[in-house]
Every structure is written in structure tokens, then in C-alpha cells.
Amino acid sequence: MYANIQSPYLDEEVDLRKITPFHVGLALLKVTAWKRIAHHPTCSCYKNHYFTLGAWHLCVGCTMMYSGIVFIVGCFFLFHDFFQNYLALIPIAYFLGIGISLTHPLIKPRNKWLKAVFRLFLGIGLGSYICAIIISPFLSAKLLLIGIVLVTTTLYSSLRVSDSSDYCSECPLASTDLAFPCNPVNNTQVKMRKIKTLIQERLQNLKDHKELEKRARKEKEYIRIELE
Numbered sequence: 001m002y003a004n005i006q007s008p009y010l011d012e013e014v015d016l017r018k019i020t021p022f023h024v025g026l027a028l029l030k031v032t033a034w035k036r037i038a039h040h041p042t043c044s045c046y047k048n049h050y051f052t053l054g055a056w057h058l059c060v061g062c063t064m065m066y067s068g069i070v071f072i073v074g075c076f077f078l079f080h081d082f083f084q085n086y087l088a089l090i091p092i093a094y095f096l097g098i099g100i101s102l103t104h105p106l107i108k109p110r111n112k113w114l115k116a117v118f119r120l121f122l123g124i125g126l127g128s129y130i131c132a133i134i135i136s137p138f139l140s141a142k143l144l145l146i147g148i149v150l151v152t153t154t155l156y157s158s159l160r161v162s163d164s165s166d167y168c169s170e171c172p173l174a175s176t177d178l179a180f181p182c183n184p185v186n187n188t189q190v191k192m193r194k195i196k197t198l199i200q201e202r203l204q205n206l207k208d209h210k211e212l213e214k215r216a217r218k219e220k221e222y223i224r225i226e227l228e
Contacts, residue, residue, distance in 0.1 A: 068123020097125025
């Protein structure tokens, strides 16, 4: 696992060519994307935890889970009459999806695609649960179902965080003996400070440039008056 490690956290360069809100926002998103979108460091040690889409990295679990939710809820609305006639399909899809996804924490697969399948079934289960909330005729039942899913997802998220694999703690690139040890959190903070510094420098350059232009106009106006 630790042979020929490829890490983006040994480079402190940032891509900020312009200081428009769009370009600044994009630069900040790129720097923090490993936490916001990939949910793991995007080095080779975590390659089974994220999908690579061009320059972007997407969390395997979240991508597949939300895909499953969108698929089931989309089918529910597209084929609403069919589901109304066969309401039993919704609880069947729920228990099937959740049941298969619960196998994941038991066997803890490292293969990316096997993990993707488990997360897809989790999304199918959650999507079916959302459909059950939608078709429930009573407001009290809807609120109860919403409360249950909020509590269970919060507990599940906390368990995942506490049980998450931390390859960084054993990675040789994180050694403090190195001149620039790999540290995603520190590297992100350095890059964000660098973006802030670049913005301040370029704003100051623009301000100085405008001051020079203003002086040049005043000098031209003075010379014109003297000549008259």
C-alpha cells in the first residue's frame, strides 16, 4: 500500500489566475475538495475511497448512496401509478437495500467497486424510506419517519467517523523527519493562506496601478494648462 505513494499534499502551489469571485471560489473549492467532495485525502493510499473524474475526486460512498436515492425516488415519481398499485415494493426495496448494505460494516471490503455496490443498496434503502414518507397519509406518521431517519443517520455517521481507516498515521510520508511531511490538513491551511495572500497582493497591485494612472492624468492636465 505504501509503495510508490502519490500525494498532492507535498506541493503548496495554488491555481489562482484571476481574483474574481468565481475564480477565488473555484480555487478554494479545489483546495478543500478532498474534505468537501472526496471526504478522504486524495493520495494513492486512499484510492479505493474515491472516484476520479478529471481533476475532481468524488467520495465512493456518498456518490453511490445519493445515486441510489435519486434512482429510487425518480422511479417512484416517473412510475407513480405502478407503485401505487404495488405498494409492497417500497418496504421490500427498503429491507433489501438496508439488509445488503449492513453487510458492509461486517466484512469491511477494501475493493472500491464492492464498496460502491453496498453504498448503492444503502441509497436504494434510503430512497425507499423517502418514498414511504411521501405516500404516508398521516402527518404524524411522516414526522415520526423523518425523526427516525434523522436519528439513525446521525448515529451511523458518527460510527463511520470513529471507525474510519487512517492510513496517514502509518504513512512514511507523514514522518516528521522529512523537510516537508505530508499532512492534508496543514497543507490545506497553507494553501488557503497563500490564496488570501495572493488576493491581497493583487488587490494592492490594482490599487497602486490606479494611483499611477490617476497621477499620470493629473500631470497631463497640469501640462495642458501650462501650455495654454
